[in-house]
Amino acid sequence: MTKQTLKVVKIGGNVINNEEALFSFLKDFADLDGPKILVHGGGRKATEVSSAMGLEPKMINGRRVTDEATVEVVTMVYAGLLNKKIVAQLQKNNCNALGLSGADANCILAHKRIVKDVDYGFAGDVDAINSEIIDVLLQNNVTPVFCAITHDKNGQLLNTNADTIASEVAIGMSELYNTELNFVFELKGVLESINDKDSVITEINSEKYKQLIAAGIIADGMLPKMHNCFNALEEGVSKVKIGDASLVKKSTKLYTTLSL
Amino acid sequence: MTKQTLKVVKIGGNVINNEEALFSFLKDFADLDGPKILVHGGGRKATEVSSAMGLEPKMINGRRVTDEATVEVVTMVYAGLLNKKIVAQLQKNNCNALGLSGADANCILAHKRIVKDVDYGFAGDVDAINSEIIDVLLQNNVTPVFCAITHDKNGQLLNTNADTIASEVAIGMSELYNTELNFVFELKGVLESINDKDSVITEINSEKYKQLIAAGIIADGMLPKMHNCFNALEEGVSKVKIGDASLVKKSTKLYTTLSL
Numbered sequence: 159m160t161k162q163t164l165k166v167v168k169i170g171g172n173v174i175n176n177e178e179a180l181f182s183f184l185k186d187f188a189d190l191d192g193p194k195i196l197v198h199g200g201g202r203k204a205t206e207v208s209s210a211m212g213l214e215p216k217m218i219n220g221r222r223v224t225d226e227a228t229v230e231v232v233t234m235v236y237a238g239l240l241n242k243k244i245v246a247q248l249q250k251n252n253c254n255a256l257g258l259s260g261a262d263a264n265c266i267l268a269h270k271r272i273v274k275d276v277d278y279g280f281a282g283d284v285d286a287i288n289s290e291i292i293d294v295l296l297q298n299n300v301t302p303v304f305c306a307i308t309h310d311k312n313g314q315l316l317n318t319n320a321d322t323i324a325s326e327v328a329i330g331m332s333e334l335y336n337t338e339l340n341f342v343f344e345l346k347g348v349l350e351s352i353n354d355k356d357s358v359i360t361e362i363n364s365e366k367y368k369q370l371i372a373a374g375i376i377a378d379g380m381l382p383k384m385h386n387c388f389n390a391l392e393e394g395v396s397k398v399k400i401g402d403a404s405l406v407k408k409s410t411k412l413y414t415t416l417s418l
Numbered sequence: 419m420t421k422q423t424l425k426v427v428k429i430g431g432n433v434i435n436n437e438e439a440l441f442s443f444l445k446d447f448a449d450l451d452g453p454k455i456l457v458h459g460g461g462r463k464a465t466e467v468s469s470a471m472g473l474e475p476k477m478i479n480g481r482r483v484t485d486e487a488t489v490e491v492v493t494m495v496y497a498g499l500l501n502k503k504i505v506a507q508l509q510k511n512n513c514n515a516l517g518l519s520g521a522d523a524n525c526i527l528a529h530k531r532i533v534k535d536v537d538y539g540f541a542g543d544v545d546a547i548n549s550e551i552i553d554v555l556l557q558n559n560v561t562p563v564f565c566a567i568t569h570d571k572n573g574q575l576l577n578t579n580a581d582t583i584a585s586e587v588a589i590g591m592s593e594l595y596n597t598e599l600n601f602v603f604e605l606k607g608v609l610e611s612i613n614d615k616d617s618v619i620t621e622i623n624s625e626k627y628k629q630l631i632a633a634g635i636i637a638d639g640m641l642p643k644m645h646n647c648f649n650a651l652e653e654g655v656s657k658v659k660i661g662d663a664s665l666v667k668k669s670t671k672l673y674t675t676l677s678l
Binding site for chain 2: 181207210211212230233234235236237238239241242243245246247249250254255256257258259261262263264291294298300307309311312313314315
């Protein structure tokens with residue numbers, strides 16, 4: 159039997175920080191046919207609330223360290239405010255959304271990142287996706303909306319990378335579905351030249367990927383993002399697309415498709 | 419066919435504000451047999467976060483007015499921090515909890531309270547419970563955990579009374595289940611004398627209820643609470659119990675049972 163196609167769409171700060179852009183994106187997302195899952199990152203609000211609460215951001219090697227007070231703030235902002243705002247907006251657009259953290263129905267089990275040189279605090283690394291209960295929701299026409307909070311099954315909530323959650327959910331669901339992973343970010347796709355916002359490389363396979371890294375076209379922040387995408391493809395995800403917020407519109411033709 | 423019994427348990431600030439008491443209660447709740455639902459109110463944390471964010475509590479006739487900034491804070495604290503802490507703790511105790519606001523899967527549809535003399539702001543009055551999707555969760559051994567946030571299906575989140583949510587959920591589920599509603603509060607039950615904490619009136623029916631009001635034994639804050647309970651019984655809930663946090667323990671014998 160042919161598997162149904164499931165779309166897993168990830169949005170980040172660039173869409174979330176602008177309410178108008180977010181609501182417009184959510185309208186397009188609500189209009190997508192078939193089973194789908196939304197994964198959202200954080201955004202500016204967590205920083206606002208943190209500083210209102212008198213917390214100083216702690217960084218080690220350019221990475222945020224999540225202490226106990228910070229994991230409380232991100233749980234409030236990501237799992238509370240952002241998640242429920244998104245869910246309420248999708249409901250308005252007749253998409254039967256249901257917001258989830260990894261703790262809910264044990265959907266995403268993680269562990270606190272192992273301390274090697276640096277203790278990143280309550281940062282989660284994903285161990286397992288509970289595809290069975292996610293499938294129950296999908297089969298009842300519910301659209302799961304994941305925030306980037308997981309748990310360790312021992313009562314501890316963990317701040318987790320939203321790109322990782324999106325790819326792990328897509329991988330976890332790929333036994334049951336033909337999964338397509340969409341990453342929405344600030345550009346129209348992977349660019350040939352950073353100075354030309356329309357110079358989108360429309361197709362990248364494993365070989366081209368290596369060439370683009372060697373040529374320095376894929377560099378810096380794009381490296382872990384692309385690594386995450388190719389890892390998802392190797393682990394069973396059928397297709398990965400990268401583009402801006404118009405990626406979920408049926409009319410959009412300019413984006414990057416990744417394949418093995 | 420005999421209906422399955424469903425327990426709907428509501429906890430408030432007195433349990434939530436003390437982490438040790440909360441975790442101990444959640445362990446007992448996790449041990450309850452059969453399908454169950456938890457509903458939690460707010461607590462001190464929302465006030466802490468509000469004042470950190472520079473918000474002044476607004477009261478009219480002793481009732482809180484929910485402006486836009488306040489509904490954001492309660493969504494953060496109730497749907498985010500408290501709900502996910504409770505869910506993570508139940509997961510630790512092998513109870514497959516899933517946290518919900520009314521917006522999630524459109525479980526609880528409400529409307530902004532109609533302005534008569536006073537505009538209470540974004541306070542929600544419940545219109546409907548989506549028993550179908552709640553039943554899907556229960557039938558998959560998931561324990562729904564509701565916070566006191568609802569929505570209006572037009573993108574607006576609404577601060578809602580947790581006692582009302584508990585009784586509306588119990589009423590909504592009573593077509594499918596034999597529902598028992600448990601209210602956990604600071605006392606062992608309805609007291610004959612407020613000065614004797616053990617003077618619990620163990621059984622109250624409609625007639626006794628009227629007598630206790632006439633005698634001034636049920637007064638003040640207990641009046642709306644009891645009205646809410648008897649309303650639930652009239653609308654199809656089989657049994658209502660009121661007691662302290664030990665109410666969910668199998669060994670507890672001292673509490674008040676309400677019946678028509």
